[in-house]
Amino acid sequence: MLKKLLCALLLVSSLVACKSKEAFKYSQDFVKKEKSLEPDITQTENNVARFIAAGQYDSIGNAGERMEKIVQVKIDEIKKEPAPDVKEGDNFKSACIRYFEYIKNMYSIYKSYGRAPDEASREAEMQKLQAVVAKKATVISDLQAAQRRYADANGFKLENKN
Numbered sequence: 001m002l003k004k005l006l007c008a009l010l011l012v013s014s015l016v017a018c019k020s021k022e023a024f025k026y027s028q029d030f031v032k033k034e035k036s037l038e039p040d041i042t043q044t045e046n047n048v049a050r051f052i053a054a055g056q057y058d059s060i061g062n063a064g065e066r067m068e069k070i071v072q073v074k075i076d077e078i079k080k081e082p083a084p085d086v087k088e089g090d091n092f093k094s095a096c097i098r099y100f101e102y103i104k105n106m107y108s109i110y111k112s113y114g115r116a117p118d119e120a121s122r123e124a125e126m127q128k129l130q131a132v133v134a135k136k137a138t139v140i141s142d143l144q145a146a147q148r149r150y151a152d153a154n155g156f157k158l159e160n161k162n
Contacts, residue, residue, distance in 0.1 A: 020086075020154050020155045022084045023084055023086040023153075023155075023156065024151075024156045025084075026084045026086075026092070027092070027147065027150065027151065030078075030096050033074050033078070033096075036074075037070065037071065040067065040070050041103075044066070044107075044110075047059070048060055048064075048110060051063065051114075057113075057114045057115070057122070058114060058115070060110055060111075060114030061111045061114025061115040062114070063107075063110060063114070064107045064109070064110030064111030064113070065107075067104075067107035067110070068104055068111060071100055071103050072104060075097060075100045075104065078093065079097065086153070086154050087150075087154055088146075088149050088150040088153040088154070089150070091150070092146050092149075092150035095142065095143050095146030095147070096143070098139070098142070099140075099143045102132070102136075102139045105132055106133070109125055109132060110129070112128075113125035113129065
């Protein structure tokens, strides 16, 4: 009897450990996707600053469109991959998608700004961009909260980015 109980406990603990590893891997995959955007974001931001200074609006629009496509690839990858069958899996996946959609939206506005036909239209796009940027802290906080709930529910710790 004791042998059967011990075997059952070992089996259950093995299953829990596998689920925790699966959850951790999914979280790490998200972090990799996010980090993979950093070089493109840095390059784009530097280029856009130069383009604005030079009044090269078409180039701003092209840079925005390029980034939209790059971010959309990440969104498609996340949507295509099923959320792990763990606690908070679907919620974390949804939070990841919202985060990448936020980033894509910023670059959609860059594209619209660069392709605006006149100064008044560019000013309207700039106001949209400022409104989106004002939400950045909230978007990041929401994602981090979802990631913390996900990690807590699945028994792993998040790495500090500091």
